[in-house]
Amino acid sequence: MRIVLGLEYCGVGFCGWQSQPQGCGVQNALEAAVSAIAGERTVVTAAGRTDTGVHAAFQVTHFDTSAQRPITAWVRGVNSHLPPGVAVLWAREVGEDFHARFAATQRGYRYVLLNHPVRPGLNHGLIGWHHRPLDADAMNRAAAHLIGRHDFSAFRAAECQARSPVKELRLAQIERRGDYLLCDFRADGFLHHMVRNLMGCLVHIGAGMQSPEWMHEILQSRDRTLAAPTFDAAGLYLTHIRYPAHFALPESSERWLFA
Missing domain, CATH: 3.30.70.660 (Pseudouridine synthase I, catalytic domain, C-terminal subdomain)
Structure with a gap:
């Protein structure tokens, strides 16, 4: 199944979104947390790759998994394995036609x-x-x-x-x-x-x-x-990522300081 996550993160202390060999990317942290809940190695794809020091009030990612978990596990469970400064806001199950990067308009x-x-x-x-x-x-x-x-x-x-x-x-x-x-x-x-x-x-x-x-x-x-x-x-x-209406996904977050 394909799961999509909405998340936020503070870029301070990370070397950007993308996974790095030294493990300093936000992607490294998220993949480790998702894999811990899924019980299998999981690769996460993001809507956009932010640079070192850049933040996300609203980032969208997706991953594929064979693990059967309640949807809350992909929020609370994943958050329990994430470092401070990164938090999953919501999770949804989507069809395989969804792609966090390529479906964004x-x-x-x-x-x-x-x-x-x-x-x-x-x-x-x-x-x-x-x-x-x-x-x-x-x-x-x-x-x-x-x-x-x-x-x-x-x-x-x-x-x-x-x-x-x-x-x-x-x-x-x-x-x-x-x-x-x-x-x-x-x-x-x-x-x-x-x-x-x-x-x-x-x-x-x-x-x-x-x-x-x-x-x-x-x-x-x-x-x-x-x-x-x-x-x-x-x-x-x-701050914003928009997808075709049939995916019924939020396009921004209302919980950040500079809304």
Whole structure:
């Protein structure tokens, strides 16, 4: 049978989602926990691979197993074997036509940025930070140039393994809440470091170092070397994953701090 899990995790202390030989990936921890409940070695597939230091308010995974367990065992039982910082939120049985990665039609990320002269202490590792005042209106004008289907090569990491740099960005929105900027992005897919590279350019624009029109120029150039440096991973969260309606799965979580 195929089981799908919704989970959340804090990226601090992990080397990203993907399994690593040294066992530091979130995938390593989840596979060990699921295998303990299933009584057999189990491989878990995720909707998206988050980088080192990146968090997930909502990640979706699936695995196949021959073990017959009550659905609660895949939540409470698995959680009892997981380290702090990773938690399964829900579990469902699905058909074999479901695939956590390939069935997803939309993914969403939020970057939580503290815009204050003093660096964060309490939320260190959980939020990004920029000390100079940022103009959210200018950042939104710049983000508007990104909406639509484009070649995002200028925002793609050199080690990106995606077959195509063309993605459809459906939402790019910056909202100020006091000293915080909540920066939301939704697309049919994302390139490696794409959101962090977009954030680097948006912060440059918000700080007055470039005009909003510069974003369009960078996008059209398809040249990563012309864009701003990759921004810090700390404030980045995977927040939304959408699947076709017939799977009847949630697409986000309502229980995280920056909802």
